[in-house]
Amino acid sequence: MKKRILMVDDEPALTRMVKINLERTGNYEVRTENQGSMAVPAAREFKPDLILLDVMMPDMTGDEVAAALKEDAELSKIKFIFMTAIVTKAEIGEISTNIGGNIFLAKPVKTDELIATIESVLSEKE
Amino acid sequence: MGQLLTRFHLARFHLARFRLAKFYLALVIMALTSHAVSAPATTEPSVILDQQEQAWLKTHPVIRIAPDPDFAPVGWFNKVGNYQGMNSNYIGLLENKLGIVFEVVRARDWQSVLDMARREEVDIVTPIARTSQREAYLLFSNTYINMKGVIVSNKDLPQVHSLADLKGYKVAVVEGYLWDDELTPFQDVIDINRFHDLQTALISTSRGVTDVTVSALDSIRFESRKEGILNLKVVAELQKEINLNFGVRKDWPQLVSILNKSLASISPSERTAIREQWVGLNTSRFWENPVYKYTALAVLGFLLLLVVAVTIWNRMLNARVRQRTQALKNAQMQLIQAEKLESIGRLAAGVAHEVKNPLAIIQMGADYLSQEMPTDEITREVINDIDDAVRRADTVVKGLLDFSHDEELGLKQGNINQVIESSLHLVDHEMRQRNIEVILNLAENVPDINLDANKLQQVLINLFMNSAHAMEREGKLFVSSCLRTLDARSDLAGDHENRFNLGDTVLWVEIEDTGTGVKEADKAKIFDPFYTTKPVGEGTGLGLSVSQNIINLHKGTINIRNRKEGGASVVIMFKVKVGDNE
Numbered sequence: 001m002k003k004r005i006l007m008v009d010d011e012p013a014l015t016r017m018v019k020i021n022l023e024r025t026g027n028y029e030v031r032t033e034n035q036g037s038m039a040v041p042a043a044r045e046f047k048p049d050l051i052l053l054d055v056m057m058p059d060m061t062g063d064e065v066a067a068a069l070k071e072d073a074e075l076s077k078i079k080f081i082f083m084t085a086i087v088t089k090a091e092i093g094e095i096s097t098n099i100g101g102n103i104f105l106a107k108p109v110k111t112d113e114l115i116a117t118i119e120s121v122l123s124e125k126e
Numbered sequence: 127m128g129q130l131l132t133r134f135h136l137a138r139f140h141l142a143r144f145r146l147a148k149f150y151l152a153l154v155i156m157a158l159t160s161h162a163v164s165a166p167a168t169t170e171p172s173v174i175l176d177q178q179e180q181a182w183l184k185t186h187p188v189i190r191i192a193p194d195p196d197f198a199p200v201g202w203f204n205k206v207g208n209y210q211g212m213n214s215n216y217i218g219l220l221e222n223k224l225g226i227v228f229e230v231v232r233a234r235d236w237q238s239v240l241d242m243a244r245r246e247e248v249d250i251v252t253p254i255a256r257t258s259q260r261e262a263y264l265l266f267s268n269t270y271i272n273m274k275g276v277i278v279s280n281k282d283l284p285q286v287h288s289l290a291d292l293k294g295y296k297v298a299v300v301e302g303y304l305w306d307d308e309l310t311p312f313q314d315v316i317d318i319n320r321f322h323d324l325q326t327a328l329i330s331t332s333r334g335v336t337d338v339t340v341s342a343l344d345s346i347r348f349e350s351r352k353e354g355i356l357n358l359k360v361v362a363e364l365q366k367e368i369n370l371n372f373g374v375r376k377d378w379p380q381l382v383s384i385l386n387k388s389l390a391s392i393s394p395s396e397r398t399a400i401r402e403q404w405v406g407l408n409t410s411r412f413w414e415n416p417v418y419k420y421t422a423l424a425v426l427g428f429l430l431l432l433v434v435a436v437t438i439w440n441r442m443l444n445a446r447v448r449q450r451t452q453a454l455k456n457a458q459m460q461l462i463q464a465e466k467l468e469s470i471g472r473l474a475a476g477v478a479h480e481v482k483n484p485l486a487i488i489q490m491g492a493d494y495l496s497q498e499m500p501t502d503e504i505t506r507e508v509i510n511d512i513d514d515a516v517r518r519a520d521t522v523v524k525g526l527l528d529f530s531h532d533e534e535l536g537l538k539q540g541n542i543n544q545v546i547e548s549s550l551h552l553v554d555h556e557m558r559q560r561n562i563e564v565i566l567n568l569a570e571n572v573p574d575i576n577l578d579a580n581k582l583q584q585v586l587i588n589l590f591m592n593s594a595h596a597m598e599r600e601g602k603l604f605v606s607s608c609l610r611t612l613d614a615r616s617d618l619a620g621d622h623e624n625r626f627n628l629g630d631t632v633l634w635v636e637i638e639d640t641g642t643g644v645k646e647a648d649k650a651k652i653f654d655p656f657y658t659t660k661p662v663g664e665g666t667g668l669g670l671s672v673s674q675n676i677i678n679l680h681k682g683t684i685n686i687r688n689r690k691e692g693g694a695s696v697v698i699m700f701k702v703k704v705g706d707n708e
Contacts, residue, residue, distance in 0.1 A: 011483045011486075011487070013487045014483060014486050014487050014490065017486075017487055017490030017491055017493075017494065018490060020490075020494050021490055021493055021494050021497075024494070024497060024498075056479070083486075085478065085479045085481075085482030085483050085486070106482075107482045107483060107485065107486035108482060108485040108486035108487075108488070108489040108490075108516055108520060109486065109489065110489060110493060110513075111489075111490060111493035111494075112493075
């Protein structure tokens with residue numbers, strides 16, 4: 001059975017690239033969203049195994065998305081990986097309460113690396 | 127310096143005081159001597175007189191003597207009416223030797239003295255030159271004072287040698303004196319100016335009212351000194367001397383012989399003492415006066431010292447101004463540098479965000495193409511080049527981000543030796559591959575300092591890798607740490623000077639290699655952001671500038687220089703608290 005991956009990032013070209021690269025392996029079904037605010041409704045509808053979440057988005061930050069997911073009983077078990085262009089302590093520090101303990105990937109990331117990270121997160125016990 | 131100056135000045139002062147004391151002592155001795163010779167005689171007569179003379183003296187208990195009342199320094203009455211001067215001393219000596227006391231008669235002036243002598247109202251007149259006219263009513267003793275006649279002027283008169291040469295000049299003389307008599311025959315050709323006393327005559331010559339004054343040298347010296355006249359000089363000494371005697375009433379020849387015997391008994395040393403007291407053989411010029419001389423020397427010495435002191439002070443001030451100016455310049459440079467770094471940091475944060483997303487897209491695109499495109503050689507190369515380009519761009523952006531985040535040090539007490547060791551451990555593989563021998567020399571007594579171990583590790587790894595690149599294949603890397611007191615100017619090269627001073631004790635970390643060293647042209651720019659000597663694509667030019675920034679945030683300094691033996695040496699200094707080393 002294919003793993004369901006939801007990718008939320010305000011950069012459409014990037015979400016498209018990730019979708020193409022993951023789906024061509026035949027192991028994943030990927031849905032993409034380019035607005036932070038669409039993350040929760042999409043998750044409710046798509047029921048992903050994992051969400052790839054950008055941190056800096058104009059309408060709703062990855063931090064806020066993560067908080068909303070945690071609050072929803074149905075969605076709170078979904079794992080997520082943060083992907084960000086800004087790998088700074090300061091920014092991590094500001095939102096660390098909600099992303100602490102989650103895997104964190106710096107852009108640009110190679111496809112192999114991304115897949116390896118996804119697999120490692122998914123294999124973690126519930 | 128100040129103390130030395132004071133001591134030297136004091137020594138001078140004591141010397142001057144000592145000389146002054148000697149001078150006054152000499153005066154006191156002279157005064158005592160003069161008192162002795164002029165004191166009323168109470169002792170037995172010391173002159174051997176024959177019986178007749180002794181008898182004569184007994185029958186003439188009162189002998190009246192009329193001195194010239196105004197003839198300094200030979201004799202004059204002072205303000206309180208005492209007769210003084212050389213002549214007074216001679217009279218005193220005679221009284222002493224003869225065991226008698228003269229009755230001194232004070233006349234109004236010289237003319238009155240002569241008048242009284244003619245009328246036999248006095249028995250002796252003194253001092254008096256022998257003239258044929260005076261021989262009519264006076265007998266004369268032997269000469270006991272002789273004086274040189276001179277012509278003095280305030281200008282050089284090389285053609286004047288005698289009174290005869292004074293034709294056409296304005297000549298000052300004292301009325302009724304010998305010189306007046308001598309010049310009167312020539313009054314048609316000489317402009318004779320007659321004054322009542324010598325002082326006025328001398329002042330007229332001193333001020334140029336008259337050309338010359340003619341008088342006795344001793345009198346001129348005495349009056350000049352008293353009046354403070356300094357500009358007169360002797361232009362000619364006259365052949366004719368004035369011989370001064372005692373004049374005795376004509377009917378007392380016995381007294382003449384008694385006086386002559388007494389005068390003969392006066393020793394040369396007594397004569398010299400009298401003369402020195404009133405004329406002063408060695409003090410004819412004011413600058414030869416010891417008080418003046420040593421005061422002037424002391425003042426000169428003091429002024430010289432003052433000039434030296436002011437010069438030294440001035441130099442010290444100049445040096446300090448230069449130092450301060452340099453410090454200000456350094457501070458300004460640091461500010462400019464800090465501002466530059468800050469703007470780079472701000473720029474970097476913005477650029478990083480905007481560049482990393484496109485990089486991610488390119489990376490993912492290349493990944494896709496590498497899977498979907500035909501796997502021919504050229505395609506693989508193109509894909510690899512894209513991968514490399516993304517990695518390089520990402521490295522630059524990471525370096526930029528380091529700028530924007532260097533303000534945040536996680537400072538903790540830690541030991542630099544541990545940081546050095548862990549950093550070396552991370553580059554161990556690299557060093558072994560390049561055949562580089564690492565020689566460690568870490569001092570055990572280095573104190574803990576406040577440090578951010580991760581950032582310092584970043585710095586050290588950067589420096590180790592720079593060394594490794596400079597050595598290519600094989601070489602030696604020396605890494606040392608110690609506590610060190612800065613004792614040489616060369617210790618404060620480059621940035622070190624901005625934060626440390628000679629005498630400071632610092633934590634000293636040194637990384638030396640046997641590589642190619644730093645080129646002279648690169649030295650000034652080596653810490654500038656984006657300055658690199660590595661081939662395009664191999665270095666961001668940010669390593670050393672980031673390192674310097676991190677070290678500066680630790681309140682430390684970093685500098686690179688070339689070793690004499692070849693290769694480069696990097697010195698990092700950190701502040702240590704006093705007492706930390708124990």
